[in-house]
Amino acid sequence: MNWDWGAVRDFMPHFWDGLLVTLQALALGSVISFALGLVWALLMRAPTRWVRWPVGVLTEFIRNTPLLVQLFFLFYVLPEWNITFSALTTGVVAIGLHYSTYTMQVYRAGIEGVPAGQWEAATALNLPLRRTWTAVILPQAIRRVVPALGNYVISMLKDTPMLMAITVLEMLGEARLYSQEHFQFTEPLTVIGVAFILISYPASLLLRALERRLVR
Amino acid sequence: MSADTPLDTSATPADTAPGEKADHTANPPVDGGELIRFDKVTKRFGDNTVLDGLDFRVDSGKHVTLIGPSGSGKTTILRLLMTLAKPDEGTITVAGERLHPAPEKQIREVRKKIGMVFQQFNLFPNMKVLRNITEAPVTVLGLSGDEAEARARELLEMVGLADKCDAYPSQLSGGQQQRVAIARALAMRPQVLLLDEVTSALDPELVTGVLDVLRDIAHTTDITMLCVTHEMNFARDISDQVLMFDSGHVIESGSPDRIFTDPEHERTREFLSAIL
Ligand SMILES: Nc1ncnc2c1ncn2[C@@H]1O[C@H](COP(=O)(O)OP(=O)(O)OP(=O)(O)O)[C@@H](O)[C@H]1O
Ligand SMILES: [Mg+2]
Numbered sequence: 171m172n173w174d175w176g177a178v179r180d181f182m183p184h185f186w187d188g189l190l191v192t193l194q195a196l197a198l199g200s201v202i203s204f205a206l207g208l209v210w211a212l213l214m215r216a217p218t219r220w221v222r223w224p225v226g227v228l229t230e231f232i233r234n235t236p237l238l239v240q241l242f243f244l245f246y247v248l249p250e251w252n253i254t255f256s257a258l259t260t261g262v263v264a265i266g267l268h269y270s271t272y273t274m275q276v277y278r279a280g281i282e283g284v285p286a287g288q289w290e291a292a293t294a295l296n297l298p299l300r301r302t303w304t305a306v307i308l309p310q311a312i313r314r315v316v317p318a319l320g321n322y323v324i325s326m327l328k329d330t331p332m333l334m335a336i337t338v339l340e341m342l343g344e345a346r347l348y349s350q351e352h353f354q355f356t357e358p359l360t361v362i363g364v365a366f367i368l369i370s371y372p373a374s375l376l377l378r379a380l381e382r383r384l385v386r
Numbered sequence: 387m388s389a390d391t392p393l394d395t396s397a398t399p400a401d402t403a404p405g406e407k408a409d410h411t412a413n414p415p416v417d418g419g420e421l422i423r424f425d426k427v428t429k430r431f432g433d434n435t436v437l438d439g440l441d442f443r444v445d446s447g448k449h450v451t452l453i454g455p456s457g458s459g460k461t462t463i464l465r466l467l468m469t470l471a472k473p474d475e476g477t478i479t480v481a482g483e484r485l486h487p488a489p490e491k492q493i494r495e496v497r498k499k500i501g502m503v504f505q506q507f508n509l510f511p512n513m514k515v516l517r518n519i520t521e522a523p524v525t526v527l528g529l530s531g532d533e534a535e536a537r538a539r540e541l542l543e544m545v546g547l548a549d550k551c552d553a554y555p556s557q558l559s560g561g562q563q564q565r566v567a568i569a570r571a572l573a574m575r576p577q578v579l580l581l582d583e584v585t586s587a588l589d590p591e592l593v594t595g596v597l598d599v600l601r602d603i604a605h606t607t608d609i610t611m612l613c614v615t616h617e618m619n620f621a622r623d624i625s626d627q628v629l630m631f632d633s634g635h636v637i638e639s640g641s642p643d644r645i646f647t648d649p650e651h652e653r654t655r656e657f658l659s660a661i662l
Contacts, residue, residue, distance in 0.1 A: 285508075287504060287506050287508035288508060288510065290468075290470050290504065290508060291504065291508035291509070291510070293468070293469065293470060293497075294468050294470070294500075294501065294502040294504075294571070295521070295522035295526065295570070295571075295574060296494060296497045296498055296522060296526045296574070297521070297522060297525060297526060298525070298526075301525050305510075305513075305521060305525075306510055306512070309512040310510075310511065310512050313512070
């Protein structure tokens with residue numbers, strides 16, 4: 171087996187395109203999953219079970235079916251109902267939705283971890299419920315959940331290659347395309363493998379540092 | 387909007403001299419009348435009846451200390467008053483207005499008259515000391531940021547922590563945190579201050595500082611105090627009345643001198659000899 175630096179050089183322009191798409195999907199997927207997960211977590215605390223029950227069933231369903239199935243569903247089935255998005259948009263929504271069902275559990279634990287005394291002090295000071303959430307409970311809960319959310323960002327990064335299945339050309343998609351056209355598999359796959367490590371390993375180190383700072 | 391609430395008596399025009407800015411947070415004049423009243427209040431946890439038809443009243447401006455063995459219901463009484471728990475039966479009235487049973491809107495109004503300091507301080511760890519104190523006056527009473535801050539600095543001065551405005555609670559000792567918590571409660575200008583074993587989580591050398599602050603408040607303001615404590619010297623210094631609880635009933639009440647030196651009830655004698 172011969173390593174061909176020429177192939178690496180040829181692949182690089184495609185690599186940068188793929189990297190950009192991967193990072194876009196990751197960033198948008200993270201934002202969606204962070205926001206939606208918080209919404210789910212708060213809805214699960216609604217006073218009426220007519221809210222809790224449907225949200226519980228929906229999120230349980232999404233969490234327990236494979237992301238790939240959800241990707242195919244959104245990509246191939248929604249257009250039949252005349253709902254069409256670009257492949258990347260569909261992929262970002264699917265990833266964000268899927269991961270929101272994990273982040274909601276992280277938020278729930280974070281919210282439940284705020285001591286009862288904080289709620290009691292807020293009541294004793296007569297703070298309105300909304301203000302108690304925004305000024306007292308959520309700031310403390312979110313501080314606790316940052317490391318766990320970060321871990322999901324890293325998993326999400328490693329799930330982005332699934333977008334290839336719905337024609338999105340992220341890093342793996344670019345590598346496969348290049349390989350099939352040039353019959354050179356080693357170089358492009360190695361390049362993206364290294365890229366994944368170069369992103370996720372420093373990110374996990376950063377997270378561990380953050381964790382030490384935040385969780386005391 | 388507020389015309390239909392019979393609650394907002396504290397800011398009637400009669401209280402406000404012409405041209406004078408209405409101070410909607412000032413304590414109304416103390417008339418020495420009844421401020422807190424429990425009528426036949428029953429509280430159960432499962433089949434554990436903690437308070438059983440408790441009748442109990444506190445006059446305005448008085449400092450009342452609750453003593454009694456562990457589990458006798460002292461904390462429960464303060465928590466009912468602070469609306470952290472609901473009674474199963476009976477009524478609770480504060481300054482002539484129902485606290486229970488009452489609609490949420492009325493509860494919010496009546497709750498403004500009550501402040502509480504907790505055993506575990508319960509400061510907001512995500513806020514600096516100053517903001518811990520200004521948060522509620524701004525969001526609940528509608529004070530401007532400057533007014534609230536001026537009030538907070540005054541109170542911090544009083545509790546001897548003027549230099550700690552910009553510290554986070556985690557950077558303070560337990561005693562300092564508790565003094566901030568006292569300032570935070572007072573910033574709402576409540577008529578009643580509830581104190582539940584506020585020094586029992588503190589290292590012994592920090593207790594005096596907190597008790598001195600409370601003595602100062604008791605002697606220089608006309609705030610009504612309801613206090614659960616095992617610090618008998620402190621109770622003797624500040625109390626007008628001591629109530630001895632056992633199994634959710636007041637079994638004996640009187641001046642601190644009498645209760646501590648010449649208790650009538652056998653249970654009181656036993657309790658005092660156990661803790662002194
Ligand atoms: N949230 C709760 N759930 C169940 N039981 C409770 C709860 N809070 C209090 N109790 C029970 O109510 C009784 C009275 O408790 P309370 O805390 O009022 O006593 P206390 O007089 O303050 O005692 P201590 O001196 O130990 O603080 C106890 O038997 C306690 O176990
Ligand atoms: Mg207690």
